[in-house]
Amino acid sequence: MRHALPLALAALLLGGCASHKPEDYNGTWINQAAIDAAAEGGSLRQALSEQGPVFEWKIDVANQQASFSNGFEAADGRLSASDKDWLVTFNGDENGQLKLDGSKLQATDQAGKRQTFVRAKPAAPANAPLGSSFEKALYKAYLGGDWKIVEGPGKGALVRFTDNGNVTGLPGPDRYALCLAGACATMGGDNDSLWLERNQRGAPWIFKRDDDTLEIFQALNRAQPNEMPQLVPGARQWVLERD
Structure with missing residues (x-):
């Protein structure tokens, strides 16, 4: 046939x-x-x-x-x-x-x-x-619900991460994206990372989630200029707790 x-x-x-x-x-x-x-x-x-x-x-x-x-x-x-x-x-x-x-x-x-x-x-x-x-x-x-900034800029503010990538309450950014796989995961090594931006300008951040506590750190690049970025946690920017 x-x-x-x-x-x-x-x-x-x-x-x-x-x-x-x-x-x-x-x-x-x-x-x-x-x-x-x-x-x-x-x-x-x-x-x-x-x-x-x-x-x-x-x-x-x-x-x-x-x-x-x-x-x-x-x-x-x-x-x-x-x-x-x-x-x-x-x-x-x-x-x-x-x-x-x-x-x-x-x-x-x-x-x-x-x-x-x-x-x-x-x-x-x-x-x-x-x-x-x-x-x-x-x-x-993973991020639904109400989060309160307990440490860092905007302390006391209520933060909400929506399922379509909007974030309110964090001073500065209004959009976010979690790193699920690919190049961003490779650059972050064993660390969890997310992207925060406003007006299409943003940067990667490292975060650590422990139950209802979310810590967000500045991302430092340890790689040389001609190498793929290697992101590690820097100074802690925010600590959020979910109500």
């Missing part, structure tokens, strides 16, 4: 081997285990490292597309049916498997590592950037 198996026939084959309809896979799925681990109030880097590396999947069965985000970059794959689940092919040869286990999505990479994902709630808009649903849920779980 010279022509590729039509998607409709592939769907029928899959339907005969599994209890879920192909369309049940559609939508955005997030790594709730990573969010729950971060919400315990310790190191963000450690929680994400232990529960990663993939944090979000977006699946479109009709168009045979499956994409994932690791918090820094995205990969687009082609979806096809196998005997019991779906195969995702990246760059022509790197494969992964997707399977529904009840209401959860199980993803197994080529090395055999399995991760579990749940549907994003609320459902992500069709045009939402890949990774944004996980990021919003993480921001809410």
Whole structure:
């Protein structure tokens, strides 16, 4: 047979081997285990490292597309049916498997590592950037609520970090972003870091979270001018406590 198996026939084959309809896979799925681990109030880097590396999947069965985000970059794959689940092919040869286990999505990479994902709630808009649903849920779980500055500039002020990257109450910055992976994580080493900015001008900061206490430090660069930055904690700028 010279022509590729039509998607409709592939769907029928899959339907005969599994209890879920192909369309049940559609939508955005997030790594709730990573969010729950971060919400315990310790190191963000450690929680994400232990529960990663993939944090979000977006699946479109009709168009045979499956994409994932690791918090820094995205990969687009082609979806096809196998005997019991779906195969995702990246760059022509790197494969992964997707399977529904009840209401959860199980993803197994080529090395055999399995991760579990749940549907994003609320459902992500069709045009939402890949990774944004996980990021919003993480921001809410990790930094949500009311924080009070107990040490540093603006002492006594109430600080709020929103799930869309806004921050109010800190003297100066009005936007923030947590470092999840990629170059910022490499530069920070074992430290957690975030970006604070105002009017699109900002800088990286080092932070330490211990339950309901958040310390934010100036980031010092120990690298030479021709080397990749190596950020370490400098002077402590703020101490925040969550009510």
